[in-house]
Amino acid sequence: AGTFDAGAGNRTLAVPLALGGTHTITGGGNITFNGSNNSVAAASVVTLGNAGAMTIDNGVAFGANLTIAAASTGSLTINGNSALNVATSITNSSGSVLTLSNVSMSNNLTILGLAPGVVIAGNISEDASPRSVIVTSGALTLSGNNNYTGGTTLTAGALTINNEASLGTGTLRLTAGTFNAGAGNRTFTIPVGFGGAVTVTGGGDITFTGA
Numbered sequence: 001a002g003t004f005d006a007g008a009g010n011r012t013l014a015v016p017l018a019l020g021g022t023h024t025i026t027g028g029g030n031i032t033f034n035g036s037n038n039s040v041a042a043a044s045v046v047t048l049g050n051a052g053a054m055t056i057d058n059g060v061a062f063g064a065n066l067t068i069a070a071a072s073t074g075s076l077t078i079n080g081n082s083a084l085n086v087a088t089s090i091t092n093s094s095g096s097v098l099t100l101s102n103v104s105m106s107n108n109l110t111i112l113g114l115a116p117g118v119v120i121a122g123n124i125s126e127d128a129s130p131r132s133v134i135v136t137s138g139a140l141t142l143s144g145n146n147n148y149t150g151g152t153t154l155t156a157g158a159l160t161i162n163n164e165a166s167l168g169t170g171t172l173r174l175t176a177g178t179f180n181a182g183a184g185n186r187t188f189t190i191p192v193g194f195g196g197a198v199t200v201t202g203g204g205d206i207t208f209t210g211a
Helices: none
Strands: 002-005 011-013 018-026 031-033 039-048 054-056 066-068 076-084 088-092 098-105 109-113 118-120 124-126 133-135 139-142 152-154 158-161 172-174 177-180 186-188 192-194 198-201 206-208
Touching: 109 139, 133 139, 152 158, 172 177
Parallel strands: 002 018, 011 031, 018 039, 031 054, 039 066, 054 076, 066 088, 076 098, 088 109, 098 118, 098 124, 109 133, 118 139, 133 152, 139 158, 152 172, 158 177, 172 192, 177 198, 186 206
Antiparallel strands: none
16 A cells, blocks of 8 residues: 655656555656556555556556546556456546556456446457456446457446447347447347346447347
8 A cells, every 4th residue: 555656747667567455656747657567466446646647558467356546537548468367347436537458358357437437449358268248337438359258248337339349249238227339330240138227329220130
């Protein structure tokens, strides 16, 4: 626990970053960690107090859960390939976005928190077993061409996709919340299951053709 102050101005730190416990990271500008072997080694609660954006290059190995605290003022971007080595939850309780590039899952991913929530801008892959993406609160935006097979579940909050391939090849389960199919017409060939009060929206026609 404690506070790391990167000082005034922008900072680029060529060292690995290991998050664990409760920390505040602050500074007068953008903060970039571009070392290798970055990790979330224990249940981490991070408050981003920097005036600009925080970036972690080269991905993160998730060994536990990550929470962006409500008091955060900065955004966080994780570039490279992030590995989900355990059943991971990412909670973004701040009003700033958390952006991940590519994600490789060897366990399931659960999204919680508030909007704008979490954006996965790259691709999501899995190991030899089916892995799932679950939104239980907050917001998740998927943009990549994803090949995970365990399905996508929305139980509350908002799920936005930017192309038909963003949902992988498993079943889309919508039990509550808002599903936003994005701009333009969408045709989904994966199975879909509805249950409860769900809002389905988008910028064009939405067609489900899966069995």
